[in-house]
Amino acid sequence: IYRSFLDDPEMLQVLLDDAPAVVSFHFGLPPQDWIDALRSRGIRLLVTATNLTEARLIETSGIDAIVAQGVEAGGHRGVFEPERDALIGTFALTRTLASQTRLPVIAAGGIMDGAGIRAALQLGASGAQLGTAFILCPESAANAAYRAAMQSPRVECTALTAAISGRSARGLPNRLFSDVGHPQAPALPDYPITYDAAKALHAAASAKGCDDYAVQWAGQGAPLARALPAAELVATLARELS
Known part of the structure; x- marks a missing residue:
């Protein structure tokens, strides 16, 4: 289902034809x-950079800004080499990149309110990226089950796993973490083959109400x-930041 941008010159041509204002890359440099x-x-x-080495590669390539993704972030880790993930937190990473690179730094990971945005800016970030x-x-x-989970005790113990896609996220x-990602489970295929399989597994389970x-x-x-x-959340974030 998923095709890497590195293997998709047609997508490159779409971007060149449409010229969107911003294009953001994850998992490394094109x-x-x-x-x-x-x-x-x-x-x-x-x-996205998850350590100083990646940030320096980004800086020398002519990119406009670095997204400093801390280990707190939801979704996929943007690490260039998955086997070398240093698991650095957002604020330590933000301060390091802001002080040791020349590019604007956008802090990402665990930032949920104006206080978090302000802290990132005080550490040298030019902005903050919020997802969760x-x-x-x-x-x-987000569907009803996702929303219910986000308002349950499960939010207190998020975790990293490669069992969803083949790359840490x-x-x-849930059972993708505990069963598919179990240490004694069969080895996972590479990304994105695992992602395709996980989506098929979820579709089959969902069809049975699971x-x-x-x-x-x-x-x-x-x-x-x-x-x-x-819109109200953005306005609230602005008030909290001011």
């Missing part, structure tokens, strides 16, 4: 000539999520 082509169209480019904070907004695509633990294999991304700040309309 080829330099692709970066140069996108920049020539006036597109602002962001890349918006899951309970009525505009999000943080979410609300949500035990649903993918429910959430960062460590999930207990702070608020069920507000998105």
